[in-house]
Amino acid sequence: MNDNTCAACDCELDEQAISISVGGHTVEVCCEECAQKLREADVRP
Numbered sequence: 415m416n417d418n419t420c421a422a423c424d425c426e427l428d429e430q431a432i433s434i435s436v437g438g439h440t441v442e443v444c445c446e447e448c449a450q451k452l453r454e455a456d457v458r459p
Contacts, residue, residue, distance in 0.1 A: 422443050426444075428444075430444075430445075432448075434449050436452050436453070436456045
């Protein structure tokens with residue numbers, strides 16, 4: 415994965431990229447759907 419691809423699906427990021435915090439790190443995703451997938455994957459007991 416490189417800096418200009420979505421952290422969830424590896425699609426190219428554009429000006430509409432969304433930054434979210436996952437596991438204490440800020441990552442960029444291409445859409446709200448990918449953001450939600452990463453948020454759900456980051457749920458801790």
